[in-house]
Amino acid sequence: MTPDDLQSAVLTALSDVAPEADTATLRFDLDLRDQVDMDSMDSLNFLIAVHEQLHVDIPEADWARLHTLDDLVAYLQPKVA
Amino acid sequence: MAEFVMPSLGADMSAGTLQAWLKQPGDAVERGEIVAVVHTDKADVEVEVFTAGVIERLLVEPGTEVPVGTPLALIREPGAAATPAPAPTAPAPAPAAAVAPPVPPAAPAAPAKPQPHLLISPSARQLAAELGVDPTTVTGTGPGGRVQRKDVEAAAAAAKAAPGPAAPPAAAPTPAPAPPAAAPAPTPAEERNAAMRRAISAAMTRSKREIPHFYLGQTIDMSRALAWLGQENLRRPVTERMLHGALLLKAVAIALREVPELNAVWEGDTVVRKDDVNVGVAIALRGGGLVAPAIHRTDELSLDELMHAFRDLVSRARSWSLRSSEMTDPTITVTSLGERGVESVFGVIFPPQVAIVGFGTLVERPWITEGQILPCPVVTASLSADHRVTDGHRASAFLAAVDRLLQEPEEL
Numbered sequence: 001m002t003p004d005d006l007q008s009a010v011l012t013a014l015s016d017v018a019p020e021a022d023t024a025t026l027r028f029d030l031d032l033r034d035q036v037d038m039d040s041m042d043s044l045n046f047l048i049a050v051h052e053q054l055h056v057d058i059p060e061a062d063w064a065r066l067h068t069l070d071d072l073v074a075y076l077q078p079k080v081a
Numbered sequence: 082m083a084e085f086v087m088p089s090l091g092a093d094m095s096a097g098t099l100q101a102w103l104k105q106p107g108d109a110v111e112r113g114e115i116v117a118v119v120h121t122d123k124a125d126v127e128v129e130v131f132t133a134g135v136i137e138r139l140l141v142e143p144g145t146e147v148p149v150g151t152p153l154a155l156i157r158e159p160g161a162a163a164t165p166a167p168a169p170t171a172p173a174p175a176p177a178a179a180v181a182p183p184v185p186p187a188a189p190a191a192p193a194k195p196q197p198h199l200l201i202s203p204s205a206r207q208l209a210a211e212l213g214v215d216p217t218t219v220t221g222t223g224p225g226g227r228v229q230r231k232d233v234e235a236a237a238a239a240a241k242a243a244p245g246p247a248a249p250p251a252a253a254p255t256p257a258p259a260p261p262a263a264a265p266a267p268t269p270a271e272e273r274n275a276a277m278r279r280a281i282s283a284a285m286t287r288s289k290r291e292i293p294h295f296y297l298g299q300t301i302d303m304s305r306a307l308a309w310l311g312q313e314n315l316r317r318p319v320t321e322r323m324l325h326g327a328l329l330l331k332a333v334a335i336a337l338r339e340v341p342e343l344n345a346v347w348e349g350d351t352v353v354r355k356d357d358v359n360v361g362v363a364i365a366l367r368g369g370g371l372v373a374p375a376i377h378r379t380d381e382l383s384l385d386e387l388m389h390a391f392r393d394l395v396s397r398a399r400s401w402s403l404r405s406s407e408m409t410d411p412t413i414t415v416t417s418l419g420e421r422g423v424e425s426v427f428g429v430i431f432p433p434q435v436a437i438v439g440f441g442t443l444v445e446r447p448w449i450t451e452g453q454i455l456p457c458p459v460v461t462a463s464l465s466a467d468h469r470v471t472d473g474h475r476a477s478a479f480l481a482a483v484d485r486l487l488q489e490p491e492e493l
Contacts, residue, residue: 048319
């Protein structure tokens with residue numbers, strides 16, 4: 001999967017959870033939870049959506065360390081390659 | 082013949098707008114079946130019927146605002162004969178000044194003009210309004226042709242892609258003077274937000290005016306609960322993970338069995354205890370506002386069932402697809418503001434309930450265990466209670482029970 005495909009899949013998952021978020025203006029280098037006002041339920045739904053898109057389970061401990069979309073894409077890249 | 086009336090879906094709801102009928106005369110309905118969508122200041126709500134039978138007549142047309150208690154339809158119960166002609170019904174309650182009267186029940190020799198049976202989810206209807214799409218022109222792809230959000234989005238996209246009207250003839254050489262600038266009309270989202278603020282204002286003002294609140298707080302050691310939850314989630318697929326919020330809800334629900342006077346509503350000038358524990362969950366909506374629908378019989382659900390119900394409720398609240406019983410049945414409310422680091426929340430009781438429980442964020446604090454100071458994850462639980470109903474001693478017992486239950490998470 002190319003980096004662009006991976007980014008696209010992640011944004012699709014995010015749109016499922018926060019349909020009002022404008023993914024075109026999201027910054028990949030800023031805190032994702034702050035940008036889309038995610039609470040714990042949103043986070044869980046996002047992880048489920050990522051799982052459905054990419055078949056990757058992100059453990060809670062790992063998710064706690066992933067703050068930005070850049071972090072997330074870098075984490076997922078070797079798992080979907 | 083049973084009447085299906087405009088329900089009261091909130092403490093200060095005086096009227097609602099019948100948005101759509103999901104059943105037509107002659108349709109059989111089961112108890113608990115959704116038959117209509119009602120628009121209130123806080124949400125579009127799918128309204129269930131609590132009488133099984135056959136829809137005899139629809140008395141109110143979609144788009145009509147009527148006071149709470151107004152008969153909306155007549156339901157012929159099993160064994161009852163169909164009425165040969167529309168019978169006059171009891172007069173509706175006097176409508177409020179700003180509220181349109183219901184369709185006069187005695188007038189229609191042709192009862193309730195049949196409406197096109199448009200199956201559409203409330204969230205899709207809301208989206209259609211926001212996007213300027215006429216929902217009756219949208220082809221539904223959901224079950225039974227139900228129009229879903231994606232159908233509305235597709236219709237909006239198709240309309241945008243369609244060629245616009247032919248260019249008008251050349252304009253007159255002298256342009257008309259520009260009209261004076263007018264204030265921009267509020268968007269549907271702004272109108273909805275304003276209506277919700279009004280509804281919240283009314284309920285909270287009534288609460289502070291009528292209910293003598295008192296407040297208690299307790300810091301709870303969450304180390305055992307979080308350790309147990311971490312182990313549980315490690316062995317579960319992501320789709321079955323639990324949030325610690327599910328443990329908090331279950332602990333509150335079970336603690337209410339020990340202090341049942343908090344699981345109650347205030348009616349007239351007395352308290353009425355409720356047999357079922359229906360915990361209302363305060364859910365922040367995107368774009369502002371909140372709702373607090375119930376998870377029915379919270380104390381009887383397993384943690385897995387509770388987590389499923391919790392997730393479903395949040396999802397439907399945020400897509401404006403709540404049901405009437407979820408709005409009317411809470412016997413207590415739980416609110417959590419921990420997502421942004423708030424440590425304590427002392428809520429305002431939502432009438433007619435008599436208590437609200439608050440949870441703050443999980444934080445690490447120095448904690449003395451067996452003579453040693455150790456870091457410990459803790460949460461502050463608070464209780465706002467009605468002093469007409471209970472006192473500090475019993476309220477303390479409730480918070481102590483929540484604490485004790487969270488020390489044995491495997492038993493929840």
